Amino acid sequence: MEEIIVNFDKYIDNKDKHLSKYDSLKSLYNADPDSSISMWVADMDFNSPQSVLDAMEREVRHGVFGYYGSHHSYLEAVKGWMKKRHNWDISMDWCSVVHGVNSGIGMGLRAFSEPGDEIIVFSPIYYSFYLTIKNNNRIAKEIPLSVKNQQYELDFEGLEKKLSGKEKILIFSSPHNPGGKVWSKKDLKKLAEFCIKKGIFIFMDEIHHDLTYRDKSHLTFLKAAPEAEEITLVFTAATKSFNIAGCHTGTTIIPDRKLHKIYDEEHKAFGKTPNRFGMIMTEAAYNGGETWLNELMKYLDKNRKDFSDGLKNIKNLNLFNLESTYLAWVDCSALHINEDQLKKLFVQDAKVVPSFGYNFGKTGKNFVRLNLACRNEILKMAVDRIKNTFS
Numbered sequence: 001m002e003e004i005i006v007n008f009d010k011y012i013d014n015k016d017k018h019l020s021k022y023d024s025l026k027s028l029y030n031a032d033p034d035s036s037i038s039m040w041v042a043d044m045d046f047n048s049p050q051s052v053l054d055a056m057e058r059e060v061r062h063g064v065f066g067y068y069g070s071h072h073s074y075l076e077a078v079k080g081w082m083k084k085r086h087n088w089d090i091s092m093d094w095c096s097v098v099h100g101v102n103s104g105i106g107m108g109l110r111a112f113s114e115p116g117d118e119i120i121v122f123s124p125i126y127y128s129f130y131l132t133i134k135n136n137n138r139i140a141k142e143i144p145l146s147v148k149n150q151q152y153e154l155d156f157e158g159l160e161k162k163l164s165g166k167e168k169i170l171i172f173s174s175p176h177n178p179g180g181k182v183w184s185k186k187d188l189k190k191l192a193e194f195c196i197k198k199g200i201f202i203f204m205d206e207i208h209h210d211l212t213y214r215d216k217s218h219l220t221f222l223k224a225a226p227e228a229e230e231i232t233l234v235f236t237a238a239t240k241s242f243n244i245a246g247c248h249t250g251t252t253i254i255p256d257r258k259l260h261k262i263y264d265e266e267h268k269a270f271g272k273t274p275n276r277f278g279m280i281m282t283e284a285a286y287n288g289g290e291t292w293l294n295e296l297m298k299y300l301d302k303n304r305k306d307f308s309d310g311l312k313n314i315k316n317l318n319l320f321n322l323e324s325t326y327l328a329w330v331d332c333s334a335l336h337i338n339e340d341q342l343k344k345l346f347v348q349d350a351k352v353v354p355s356f357g358y359n360f361g362k363t364g365k366n367f368v369r370l371n372l373a374c375r376n377e378i379l380k381m382a383v384d385r386i387k388n389t390f391s
């Protein structure tokens with residue numbers, strides 16, 4: 001079937017549509033929703049692939065929205081996608097359908113650790129990891145990433161000495177949010193080696209795995225380090241790739257039977273019935289959204305270039321190399337100002353609303369993360385506003 005390609009330049013009025021990105025501008029940032037450019041939360045301003053819109057239309061036309069039944073076609077779509085896009089052969093019975101990656105990780109924390117246990121995260125890291133850890137009464141152990149050539153590196157030097165022995169799980173984002181780093185096979189293997197040696201479970205969050213540019217491709221963790229299969233849970237979803245975050249559906253992939261059984265017990269305790277719309281959207285995205293995704297990445301690549309060109313000449317804003325995702329990570333420490341001043345400059349003066357780095361851990365202080373998944377016209381406007389404020 002011929003796929004209709006979305007015009008990413010199309011104007012869509014996203015205000016008053018129950019989108020967190022716009023609805024929360026006032027309450028979270030005290031920003032004026034009418035004049036601000038919202039670049040904080042990680043979803044996109046675009047329509048989802050036509051295959052998703054068509055599937056939802058068919059669903060609405062049918063008009064019966066009962067509990068979702070056989071998972072077979074969903075799991076086939078997940079399996080097909082992992083093979084086609086990531087050359088990863090998975091089995092359908094490794095998969096658990098969960099209400100999103102955060103929810104899947106929360107269940108995993110309960111299944112594989114106890115209250116008071118320590119959970120390792122390499123900082124800076126996606127802020128919800130801290131919240132999920134804290135809300136489950138576990139303790140986040142922040143290990144700083146080191147910086148080289150405007151990107152993060154894993155630093156195992158001296159790491160063992162920092163361990164208390166209470167560490168049970170390591171949560172990792174591959175590719176990395178917020179830095180956009182695509183981890184190498186060497187990095188992933190070292191990580192596996194470390195966790196195997198220490199008996200620490202690996203929660204590998206690969207939600208950003210499809211959002212890579214032509215110059216760097218993502219390597220699925222268990223393909224890079226199959227030796228870690230007995231300690232690894234992989235968390236995936238189609239939600240970031242196809243802009244369907246609101247459907248809150250993801251797939252936890254656990255090849256090891258013993259681990260899968262433990263996870264499944266916890267899953268049962270929470271209720272396993274999936275969200276009908278999430279199942280339909282995800283399946284439609286995996287089966288019919290690939291051309292759209294390829295086009296999206298070309299569009300985002302242009303945004304990435306325009307953003308990076310725009311920021312090049314602003315002396316004290318240092319952009320990290322964006323190897324994947326649409327989340328630009330900008331080091332503002334050379335401005336030598338405090339967080340309140342940084343907030344004022346972005347939100348009140350430039351009227352560009354980023355996520356502020358301190359939420360991503362101690363190492364995120366004086367950074368901002370800006371979401372580039374908007375119309376190119378808006379992106380250029382944001383660049384101009386930043387230039388006018390910071391140059």
Ligand SMILES: Cc1ncc(COP(=O)(O)O)c(C=O)c1O
Pocket residue numbers: 042099100101102103126173177205207208237239245248249250
């Ligand atoms: C690394 C990472 N994991 C998980 C999520 C959220 O996943 P979900 O909406 O499925 O809970 C995000 C969203 O930004 C993310 O960046």
